Amino acid sequence: MAGLDSINDVKSMVNKLIEDHSGREITPNTNYNTSGIYMIYIDNFTSDKIVPIYIGQSKDVQKRYKVHLSEILSLNRLSYEDYYNYFFYKSDSFYEGRFKSSKIFKFMIENSCTLSDFRVVLLEEVETEELDKKELDYIQQLNASFFGFNQLNSFLAAIKLHHLKSAEINELDDFLRLVQKDIKGIYFYYDYGFTRFNLEHAFLKKLFFLSDLNIKIGDTMLFKEVNLEIKQLLTHYRLDFQIAEIQQLEDNWRWLSEPHEVAVGEYNKAFALLANQVKGKFKELQFYSKKAFENFLYSIVKEEKETLKGEFLKYLEKKNCSIDFYQLFDQQIAVVVERLEEKEQREKPVADAYNKFQERKAKFKRERYKMIFPSIHFSPFFLGDRMQLAPLNIEEGVNTIHIQLFISNNGRTRGYYPKDPFIVRFDYCYFGDSGRKVEKQYYIENETTLRGLSGIQYIEKDFDRMFVFNPERFSITGLIDDEIDNSFISVLAEYKHGINDYTLKDKKLVRLEGVLDELQQLVNDETEFVLTNTESKGCLEKSLFNEQLQGHSLAVKLLETGKRRKRSKKKTEKVPKSPKKIDKVKVDPKIRRAEAFRGKVLAKSNNKIDIVEYISSKEKVTAKCQDCGHTWKKRSDHLLARLYCLRCDKA
Incomplete structure (x- = not known):
């Protein structure tokens, strides 16, 4: 196959490509919005059976990279039991047709890899009309279908042929020669990579569909030769018995x-x-x-x-x-x-x-x-986290503070289930008078981070949903107290900053109010604020509201900073929203009903749980633990059913 006879030959070529293209590595922080050929590789080349690579093409390689990485991030959240259920519960695996990520995930699990080992490089920028040819060249050159995670070339070509109404003989001849190459490769590399799986699961056992594209193909010598070679291949690996049995039962x-x-x-x-x-x-x-x-x-x-x-x-x-x-x-x-x-x-x-x-x-x-399923038991976040946090963009200046905020999700609610954003990490660097410098990083204690520490069951949201005709794979949601809750560190947020539940497990958590109070002691009215935020200004505003800190002077300053940075110099600055407008949203006119609910909670919890915000029975209430001061949000009926504090668990 292209002169490559051993796995070491392929490894050498892959390492050379990685070295030559190290300056074009694709990450969440790059901007390769271009058409081209890319290579996924797992930075672990110790296997003597697999070269962990995948060759792909895209009109926008940056967007495709996001899809690939997000799929691995999603699988990393699942428990072994849930992933097993998705794979084997029904006659067709839930991931049927999307097995590339399953192959990569299996390799990473079995070789004790981390998310940081998942790497992608741009091999070549290619015009759109040349993508198919270039991709095939790289796949064949590196034997990615036999040593790596790619599917057989003949299978991919057959998918494209199925979309045609007719084809010329020479086009079908090219396809048949591709089948012959795959047959030779299967014989030679049967014990390597995922060759056996590709043969048994996706290799075309029949070529009769070619006659629908051009009836003359059945009379050609090449067609007869390839059919005979397929028959011999299936007999050699004893697949003919399986096929015959299934065919007999179907007949x-x-x-x-x-x-x-x-x-x-x-x-x-x-x-x-x-x-x-x-x-x-x-x-x-x-x-x-x-x-x-x-x-x-x-x-x-x-x-x-x-x-x-x-x-x-x-x-x-x-x-x-x-x-x-x-x-x-x-x-x-x-x-x-x-x-x-x-x-x-x-x-x-x-x-x-x-x-x-x-x-x-x-x-x-x-x-x-x-x-293609992991052969060892694993726990959620077995692959850890990426933790490739972008550094603060710091330019020294007297009386200047640089702040970088990492938020749990974008706060956009689509559908029935709400999504409450929270600040997960707060970094700042302050330059005072006389060269004084104060630099801190904090992980923030809130509903999202505490739940992340206690353990959230992540599930594929479309697996058990009724009337979903095209279920979305790798779409993860959280199951908390047997209730779907989207207020966790989302996959999209993790893609941006690399923080997930695993990141929090050994971190000291501090209250956001304490961090803001600390900053208030450092800055003054003349301090220049520079803010970097992983989500929108509107999402930051929601995060501060969820912490009930929207009225804090430093919180107001952060929101003002976000507004100034987004406004053109020609436009007149608008006055920031006053806290009074926010107060109007959270104050319920039915005070007696709110007080009645508060009294019920206090009585049932022996005065250990108090209610600091009650809007209506259809919305989440904000509860506060009288012992440790922790606050959290929960539906009123669920709170009454299970009155306890996530942090001290004394209620």
């Missing part, structure tokens, strides 16, 4: 289905004829009850026929009608009953054959899925 199911479908058609025809006759009689008698019409028909074919018949006879009695409908339509009823019995007799063998076919098919699939 048996379809063979039984044909007479069953005929029986269903005959029954539907007889039932429709009876319905038309009854409809005509109803019209003649000026009966307009749809319910009575259905009761009569279903009293012939449904299990609850006696009940339905009784309801229909009551209707006739009400209408003073002495006609015996069952006697009137006895001949057609007999035909319907006969057709129904024949249909039902054929249903069970068909259902049994179909279930047997699906069960056997699923068994073989599950065996294949095991090849």
Whole structure:
């Protein structure tokens, strides 16, 4: 394969590419919004069976990098048990069609890698029309389909052919030669990478679809040669028995289905004829009850026929009608009953054959899925965090303070479940008079960070949702006290700053109010503020509101700083929103109701839990622990059901 005979040859070439393109590494902080070829690599080349690389293409490699990394960040949050359930619960894995990330995740887990080992470099900027060719060149050059995480080239080419209505013979010949290359590679590299999985799960076992693109292809010598080579390959790896067994079960199911479908058609025809006759009689008698019409028909074919018949006879009695409908339509009823019995007799063998076919098919699939599922047990955040925090952009200046804030999520709520943002980390560097410098970094104690420490169960939000026809993979949400809650450090936020729950586990947490008070002692009215924020100014405002610190003088200063930095010099500065406007949002006119709820909480918790904010029964209340001063938000009914403090757990 392109002259590369050993895994060491490929490793040497990959290392050379990494060295040559080290200046074009893609990270969340780069801006490679260009069309090109990129290479994912896991910075761990100790395996003697796998070269951990993936070659990809994109019209915007920066956006594609974000997708790839976010998928790994999502998998890193799942428990072994939940991930296993997503992989093996149904006949098709939840990640079917998105197995590239599963392969990478398996390798990282089994080789004790961290998220920092996930790297991407831009190999070459390429015009859009040349992407397919260049990608194929790199994949073949590095044998990424056999040593790495890529899929077989012939499989990817077949997907593109399936979208065509017709093709020239020379196009199909190129595809067949690609199949031949993959066959040779499978023989040679069967024990390397994910070659066996690619063969069993995705290699094309039949090429009959090519005849639909050009009927003449079936007469070519190359087509016959490749079909023979495929047959020999499947026989060599004993896949022909599996394929034959599945095919036999499917043929048996379809063979039984044909007479069953005929029986269903005959029954539907007889039932429709009876319905038309009854409809005509109803019209003649000026009966307009749809319910009575259905009761009569279903009293012939449904299990609850006696009940339905009784309801229909009551209707006739009400209408003073002495006609015996069952006697009137006895001949057609007999035909319907006969057709129904024949249909039902054929249903069970068909259902049994179909279930047997699906069960056997699923068994073989599950065996294949095991090849790309981690072979060791792991816990959430097994891969740790990235912690590649951008440094403060500091320019020394007298009486200047540089502040950098890392926020848990963007605060944008889509759908039913709210998403409350919180400041997770607060960095600052202050330059005072006479060269004085004060530099601090704090992890902030709040609802999000405390829950992160106590452990959140992360789940795929679309896995169990009903009526989701195109479920989104790698879309993670939090399950807290058996309730979906999106107020955690989101994958998108982690992509930006590298902080996740794992980051917090050994960190000392401090209250945001204490940090603001500390800054207040340092600065004065003449201090210049420079603010960097991982989210929008609006999100920062929500974060301060969630901490109930929007009225703190330093918080107001932060919001003013954010406004000034975003405004054009030509525009007149607007006066910042006053705390009074915020107060109007949180004050409930039904004070008696709020006080009644507060009294109930105090009584039930023996005066250990107090309510500092109550808007309505449909919104979260803000509770405060009287022992440790910790505050948090929770739905009122859930708070009453479980009155306890997340921090001291004394309630």
